[in-house]
Amino acid sequence: xxxxxxxxxxxxxxxxxxxxxxxxxxxxxxxxxxxxxxxxxxxxxxxxxxxxxxxxxxxxxxxxxxxxxxxxxxxxxxxxxxxxxxxxxxxxxxxxxxxxxxxxxxxxxxxxxxxxxxxxxxxxxxxxxxxxxxxxxxxxxxx
Amino acid sequence: xxxxxxxxxxxxxxxxxxxxxxxxxxxxxxxxxxxxxxxxxxxxxxxxxxxxxxxxxxxxxxxxxxxxxxxxxxxxxxxxxxxxxxxxxxxxxxxxxxxxxxxxxxxxxxxxxxxxxxxxxxxxxxxxxxxxxxxxxxxxxxxxxxxxxxxxxxxxxxxxxxxxxxxxxxxxxxxxxxxxxxxxxxxxxxxxxxxxxxxxxxxxxxxxxxxxxxxxxxxxxxxxxxxxxxxxxxxxxxxxxxxxxxxxxxxxxxxxxxxxxxxxxxxxxxxxxxxxxxxxxxxxxxxxxxxxxxxxxxxxxxxxxxxxxxxxxxxxxxxxxxxxxxxxxxxxxxxxxxxxxxxxxxxxxxxxxxxxxxxxxxxxxxxxxxxxxxxxxxxxxxxxxxxxxxxxxxxxxxxxxxxxxxxxxxxxxxxxxxxxxxxxxxxxxxxxxxxxxxxxxxxxxxxxxxxxxxxxxxxxxxxxxxxxxxxxxxxxxxxxxxxxxxxxxxxxxxxxxxxxxxxxxxxxxxxxxxxxxxxxxxxxxxxxxxxxxxxxxxxxxxxxxxxxxxxxxxxxxxxxxxxxxxxxxxxxxxxxxxxxxxxxxxxxxxxxxxxxxxxxxxxxxxxxxxxxxxxxxxxxxxxxxxxxxxxxxxxxxxxxxxxxxxxxxxxxxxxxxxxxxxxxxxxxxxxxxxxxxxxxxxxxxxxxxxxxxxxxxxx
Numbered sequence: 001x002x003x004x005x006x007x008x009x010x011x012x013x014x015x016x017x018x019x020x021x022x023x024x025x026x027x028x029x030x031x032x033x034x035x036x037x038x039x040x041x042x043x044x045x046x047x048x049x050x051x052x053x054x055x056x057x058x059x060x061x062x063x064x065x066x067x068x069x070x071x072x073x074x075x076x077x078x079x080x081x082x083x084x085x086x087x088x089x090x091x092x093x094x095x096x097x098x099x100x101x102x103x104x105x106x107x108x109x110x111x112x113x114x115x116x117x118x119x120x121x122x123x124x125x126x127x128x129x130x131x132x133x134x135x136x137x138x139x140x141x142x143x
Numbered sequence: 144x145x146x147x148x149x150x151x152x153x154x155x156x157x158x159x160x161x162x163x164x165x166x167x168x169x170x171x172x173x174x175x176x177x178x179x180x181x182x183x184x185x186x187x188x189x190x191x192x193x194x195x196x197x198x199x200x201x202x203x204x205x206x207x208x209x210x211x212x213x214x215x216x217x218x219x220x221x222x223x224x225x226x227x228x229x230x231x232x233x234x235x236x237x238x239x240x241x242x243x244x245x246x247x248x249x250x251x252x253x254x255x256x257x258x259x260x261x262x263x264x265x266x267x268x269x270x271x272x273x274x275x276x277x278x279x280x281x282x283x284x285x286x287x288x289x290x291x292x293x294x295x296x297x298x299x300x301x302x303x304x305x306x307x308x309x310x311x312x313x314x315x316x317x318x319x320x321x322x323x324x325x326x327x328x329x330x331x332x333x334x335x336x337x338x339x340x341x342x343x344x345x346x347x348x349x350x351x352x353x354x355x356x357x358x359x360x361x362x363x364x365x366x367x368x369x370x371x372x373x374x375x376x377x378x379x380x381x382x383x384x385x386x387x388x389x390x391x392x393x394x395x396x397x398x399x400x401x402x403x404x405x406x407x408x409x410x411x412x413x414x415x416x417x418x419x420x421x422x423x424x425x426x427x428x429x430x431x432x433x434x435x436x437x438x439x440x441x442x443x444x445x446x447x448x449x450x451x452x453x454x455x456x457x458x459x460x461x462x463x464x465x466x467x468x469x470x471x472x473x474x475x476x477x478x479x480x481x482x483x484x485x486x487x488x489x490x491x492x493x494x495x496x497x498x499x500x501x502x503x504x505x506x507x508x509x510x511x512x513x514x515x516x517x518x519x520x521x522x523x524x525x526x527x528x529x530x531x532x533x534x535x536x537x538x539x540x541x542x543x544x545x546x547x548x549x550x551x552x553x554x555x556x557x558x559x560x561x562x563x564x565x566x567x568x569x570x571x572x573x574x575x576x577x578x579x580x581x582x583x584x585x586x587x588x589x590x591x592x593x594x595x596x597x598x599x600x601x602x603x604x605x606x607x608x609x610x611x612x613x614x615x616x617x618x619x620x621x622x623x624x625x626x627x628x629x630x631x632x633x634x635x636x637x638x639x640x641x642x643x644x645x646x647x648x649x650x651x652x653x654x655x656x657x658x659x660x661x662x663x664x665x666x667x668x669x670x671x672x673x674x675x676x677x678x679x680x681x682x683x684x685x686x687x688x689x690x691x692x693x694x695x696x697x698x699x700x701x702x703x704x705x706x707x708x709x710x711x712x713x714x715x716x717x718x719x720x721x722x723x724x725x726x727x728x729x730x731x732x733x734x735x736x737x738x739x740x741x742x743x744x745x746x747x748x749x750x751x752x753x754x755x756x757x758x759x760x761x762x763x764x765x766x767x768x769x770x771x772x773x774x775x776x777x778x779x780x781x782x783x784x785x786x787x788x789x790x791x792x793x794x795x796x797x798x799x800x801x802x803x804x805x806x807x808x809x810x811x812x813x814x815x816x817x818x819x820x821x822x823x824x825x826x827x828x829x830x831x832x833x834x835x836x837x838x839x840x841x842x
Contacts, residue, residue, distance in 0.1 A: 025826055033822075094821055101819030108818060 009050030017043030163267030170260020229695035251663035323375015330368030377409025394505030402498035431471025438464025485555030512608030522603035551683030588733025
C-alpha cells in the first residue's frame, strides 16, 4: 500500500479551506457562517497535521490538538452570541447588523430580501406548578 | 547685632512677604476682618530690622552677603545677595516706616471692604518687592524686585476692578511702566555684555559692574536705558501719564505708591548707579533737562485740577522731577556728594509729607462720603480739625515754607543745580534749569495752598453724601467725582459754583453726625505730621543726612562707594544763605498769592481763567498729553494689532488648519469601506491576504 502523498492531504485541506471561505462570504445565516469558519479552521488543521507527519515531528500535531480545543471554546462563545443576536432581532440574517458602519453612510439593503419564515405555531404553555389551571382551551375540552 | 546686619537683613523683604502669603491664604476663610494682622506685623517687623540695619551701618558696616545662588547660566552666576550701606538703609527705613503707617491707616480706611484680605496681601507683597529692590546687590535681583513692584501696583490700582476706570488705570500703569522696564533691561544687558570681561565668571553684582564701567564704550547708551527705566517707574515725562490715573486705587495705595514705594524706585536706581552716570555728563544733562521739564509741566497742570488727589498726584510728579534734577546735576565729581545726597534727602522728606498729604486727603474723602472734588466741599477746618492741621503741616512742608522739611531738601537741590552750572560744558543749560526749578518752587507753593484753602477755608460746605451711610461705596462715588473733572468745567463753576447743588437737595439727612475720621486713621497722620515738620531741620542743616550717605556709602570700601572710581574731592557742606532766603521768599509769595486768590477775593481766579482761557484749558486738560499719546502711540499700536490679528487669523491659523485637513481628506477617501457588513470586511481581508501571497509568489 503506497503511502498517501503530502499533496493529497494539502489538496483536501485547501479544498476545505476554500469551501469554508466561499461559504463564509456568501451565506447570510449566522450559524452557517460560523460553521464555514470552523471548516476553514479544520482545513488549516489538516495542513498542520500533514506537514507534521511529512517532517516527522510532533509539533504540528500538538498544535492541532490545541486548535481543536480552542475551537471548541470558540464554538461555545459564538453560539451564545448568536443566540443573543437572535433574541434581539428574531432573525439570523447577518445583514441586519450593520450598526458599526460610518455614521454618514446608508445601510446596504438587499434587493432580494430573505423569505420571511412562516409563523411558527404558538408553543404550548404550561400552567403554573401547584395551581389549578384557570381556563382550559377549547380544543382540549374533550380530555 | 549692631555691627553686622547680615544675619537678619534677609528678614526685611521676607517678613512682609510672609505676611502677604498668610493674608492671601488664610485671609478669605479664617482671618476675614483681621487680615491686616500678618501684614501689619510683617511690615512693623521689617521696620524694626531696618532700624537695626541703619544703626549697624552707622557703626561702620558696609557690605553684602550672598545668601544663595539663585541660578547659573553658563559662566554667569546670579546670586540672591543683599547689601547694606547708607543708601539702602535710608531707603529701607523710608519704605518700611511709611509703609507701616500706611498699613495702620488702611486698617481704618479699608474697614468693611469685601476685598479686605486681598488688599493687605497685595500691600505686603508690594513692601516685600520694594525692600528687595532697594537691598539687592545684583542687577537681576533688583530687576526682580522692580517687576514685583510693577505687578503689585497693577493689583492695587485695579483693586476695585469692577470699576472700568480703575481697570483701565491699572492697565495703563502697568503698560507704561513696562515700557520703561524694557529700557532698564536693555541697560542691564548692555552693562553685562560690555562689562569687565577680564572678570571670570561674569557677574552682575553691583561692585563688579561698577568696577568695569570705565572701559565700557556703551556706557552712555546703557545709562540712558537705565534712565528710561527709572523714568517709567518714577513718572518722568513722557512716561508720567500713568501716575495721575493711579488715583483710581484706594487712597492708602496712592500714598504708598507716591511716598514710599514704586516712584522712589527710579530715584534709587539712578542714585545707586551714580558711579556710572558721573562718567557720562551728556546723559546727566538729558536727565536734568527731562527732570526740570517734568517738574514744571506737572506744576502747571496741578494749578487747575479740582480733584484734591489729582493735585497731589501732579505735585508728586513735580517733586520727583526735582529729585531727578538733583541727580542729573551731578555732572562733576565735586558735586556728587551734594547732588546725590540732596536727591535722596528730598526723597526722604518727600516720603513724609507726601504720605501725610495723601492720607489726609484720604481722611477728607472718607469723611465726605468719598467725594474728592474740591468744588463739592469747602471750609472743612471746623468739621475735620485734626485732618485740617495735619494737612496744613504737610502742605507747608511741600510748599517749602522756611525751616520745614521740604524747605531744606529743596534748597539742597537748587544749590546742586546752581553748582552744576559752574562745571562742565553745559553750564549755561544748568543755569536755565536752576531758574525753572525756582519757578516750579513758586508754583508748588501756590497750587498746594490753593488746594488747602479750597478744602479747608471759606464757607463751610459739606456734600450730602458725607451724612449718608457711607459704608463702602468707594467705587461709585469716586467714579462720580472722576466724571466731574473729566467734563469741561467752566471757571466760574470750578471754584464755587457747586455750592447750590450741594445745598439744593433736601432729604432726611442728619447733619449733626460727627465726620472726623476714626483714631486709627488720625494717629498715622499725626506721626507723619511731626516728621514733615521736623525731619528736615534735624537732618538737613546739621549735615547728618549727607554725612551718613557720604561716609557709609559714597566713600565705601567696596567699589560701590565712589572711592577708586572718581577723583573724589571733598566739597565742604555749607549752608547757602542767599539761596535759602530766595527760595523762602518765593515759597511765601506763592502761599500769599494763593491766600489772596482763594480766600480774600475768590472772584479773581475765575476772571484770570476767563481772560487766559486758552492756557487755562491747556492746563486743565493736562496739556492734552493723553490725547496726543493716544493719537501717536495707542492708535498706531491698535492698528498694528489689528493687522497682526488678520495675519494670525488667516495665515497662521490657515496653515495649521491645512495640516489638519490632509488626514481628513484621506479619511474621506477611504471612509466608504466602513459599511458595517461583516462579510464585506472578511472579503477585503481575504483579498488582502491573497494580494500579499501573490506578491510573495511573484517576487
